[in-house]
Amino acid sequence: MTVGRPDEAGLIARFFRPLATAPGAALLLDDAATVPADGGRELVVTTDAIVAGIHFFPDDPPDAIARKALRVNLSDIAAKGAAPAGYLVTLALPQDWTTDWLEGFVDGLAADQEEFGVSLLGGDTVRTPGPLWVSVTALGHAQEGHVPRRSGGAPGQRLYVTGTIGDAALGLRLRRDERLALRWDLRRAEKELLLDRYLLPEPRLGLSRIVAAYATAAMDVSDGLAGDAGKLAAASRCGAVIDAARVPVSRAVARAVEHDEAALAAALTGGDDYELLLAIDPGDAPAFEFEAAATGIAVTDIGALVEGGGIEIDRQGRPLDLGRGSFTHF
């Protein structure tokens, strides 16, 4: 970082927050904005871009690049308890693009449109002298008053996450250094799982309805569980305590952690999980768990919001020191 320049959060706070005058912009502190619609509905809108060499590897398969660009946005739609309504995509192509590459890209979008029931609404194609990038804006429909914000949590509420945490973060490390597979003693299928989870996030749209019904606060975990739980707690003006032993991990991550203590910190602070982090009132927890079970998406109680501030992740009764705490793509 250049001296005197803020990080991404500081940059947004200092430069862009003053522009977010609409109430639905939530001061740019949330995963998505809302626009009031008639008939008791709200439109949820979010945008995220991915750049070759920053958010994905230039030699990733084109269908995976397309799907990742779409899915990181659909993940925000799921986190706000909304049903996806469509998306727009802007694709910037470098000079050496090929029709083969573009066919793969479009095939990826087509597959995900089928899987998630969305349509392309519009977009733009531009040339760029720099690396390829993709910017997606996703729209979703939500019921008015049922869009859980990051700020809706309160002390005493339980914290849940979907799926498993840390796969993508370790997958990224594996991608950069294949020798880690040996160090972590991974089976071939475990290695593939971690690599796949980095390549292709899984937006938890199957849980949208239940998020809308039960979550008092929600966000998707894109910058690491520790940092993102800290963001949700801060937005809710409280603290969070997470029990590391309860954080759901895949067999692959568990094996990596057995052989490499640093893998635990990487799993808890690395990015690209795209799982949901939800605050649930303890009285609602049984019904929430019961309804979530029917979706086939695992939800796990990992801790609670507490009075005070900050995020503490305990392991065997002692707070873990996770260093910087949060991953940032910026």
Added chain:
Amino acid sequence: MTVGRPDEAGLIARFFRPLATAPGAALLLDDAATVPADGGRELVVTTDAIVAGIHFFPDDPPDAIARKALRVNLSDIAAKGAAPAGYLVTLALPQDWTTDWLEGFVDGLAADQEEFGVSLLGGDTVRTPGPLWVSVTALGHAQEGHVPRRSGGAPGQRLYVTGTIGDAALGLRLRRDERLALRWDLRRAEKELLLDRYLLPEPRLGLSRIVAAYATAAMDVSDGLAGDAGKLAAASRCGAVIDAARVPVSRAVARAVEHDEAALAAALTGGDDYELLLAIDPGDAPAFEFEAAATGIAVTDIGALVEGGGIEIDRQGRPLDLGRGSFTHF
């Protein structure tokens, strides 16, 4: 262009159109998509990106870059007869960005938010190893059934444009070659006007309500009047005849054309006008002109939609040969 690779229109048709399954996507043949809202409204949504070195000069003032990125999208909102509801912006910053630059960028957005009554709703900031780029998605509200499509025109309807045509195209040429100011014998103020019109388009939002009320077909002129009129005519399954003498031009463009025949073709086929092109039923023309006059935005009858196909621009009774016809940024 590399052999075998389609141009932008061909690329959209071949690769992206099959993905546009929602009716509101209008097969990606329009300036914006619509999403049905309740209460007799439609949400209009559009996205356009600008890349340094392609759509603007890297040394353009940062406030002008920000405003251009926003305005090219607001222009699409105006073309669909909608009132702007807000926008999202993704900004990709190269390594050497400075807080001074970003302050200028944000000041530009703030000024336009004030001018056009919109709020930032959300966005993304990313790093890029390539040139700076800005992607904006704009949202607007329209009355159901009052979103003029490119395809709504019919033979016999009049064609109108707002403002003046060709300023930005000549401004771009001046920017690239200052000696043209001498060749075109431009006064200092005329030169400044052309440069400004390239730098800062003027979205015609003041005309939105009247566009919604009267236009049978509409689009914004971003890729040159000749080519864009051809697109509107083709979408409406008819042809268009435009009288070059009636196309409204600034004193600066008129002077350039006096001294340089090539300037006329540049004005009629160059891009970046961001004026509106509207088809109006002849019976509605007087009321349309009367109501438009009250907005202070000039509207000029330049020709008509006709049976058949293609676009013809006549000068002194003879069709002009404009060469390639349409400018494309791609």
